[in-house]
Amino acid sequence: MEYPLLNVFWTMLWFFAFALWICVLVFVIADVFRRRDLSGWGKAGWLAAVILLPLLGVFTYTIIYGQEMGERTYQEAQRRESLQQGFSPSAVRATQGTADELAKLADLRRQGDISEAEFEQGKRQILA
Numbered sequence: 001m002e003y004p005l006l007n008v009f010w011t012m013l014w015f016f017a018f019a020l021w022i023c024v025l026v027f028v029i030a031d032v033f034r035r036r037d038l039s040g041w042g043k044a045g046w047l048a049a050v051i052l053l054p055l056l057g058v059f060t061y062t063i064i065y066g067q068e069m070g071e072r073t074y075q076e077a078q079r080r081e082s083l084q085q086g087f088s089p090s091a092v093r094a095t096q097g098t099a100d101e102l103a104k105l106a107d108l109r110r111q112g113d114i115s116e117a118e119f120e121q122g123k124r125q126i127l128a
Contacts, residue, residue, distance in 0.1 A: 025050065028058050031069045034076070101126045 032038070032046045049057035062069070102123065109119040 024058060024062075025054065027069070028061050031065070031072060032061070034072055098126055 028050055029047065032043050032050070035043070038046070046057070046061060050061065051057070105114075105119060105122045105126065108114045109116070114122070
């Protein structure tokens with residue numbers, strides 16, 4: 001008997017297995033290039049192993065360097081998060097607040113409400 005739904009299931013299973021395999025392959029290749037402790041020849045060797053013997057190369061690399069792969073990925077994620085914290089909206093608001101305060105201080109000086117010395121002192125306090 002023919003089961004068309006089962007054929008669809010197997011096709012989807014193979015498709016997702018292939019997509020997973022491509023992801024693992026890309027992760028391993030990216031990790032090879034990300035490593036700083038590996039020489040150029042070492043990277044070329046691992047790349048050749050992964051490309052020429054993909055199944056054996058990927059599994060060998062993952063078994064040998066799997067823990068280090070996770071650590072490097074975690075460190076990279078922390079580095080990106082710390083960089084992103086510098087560009088957070090609160091940092092932008094703080095910068096805008098400083099700019100607004102300096103503009104108000106300049107307006108007060110222009111109107112003659114404060115002297116030049118008071119302006120410089122206020123500017124130093126705002127920028128400190």
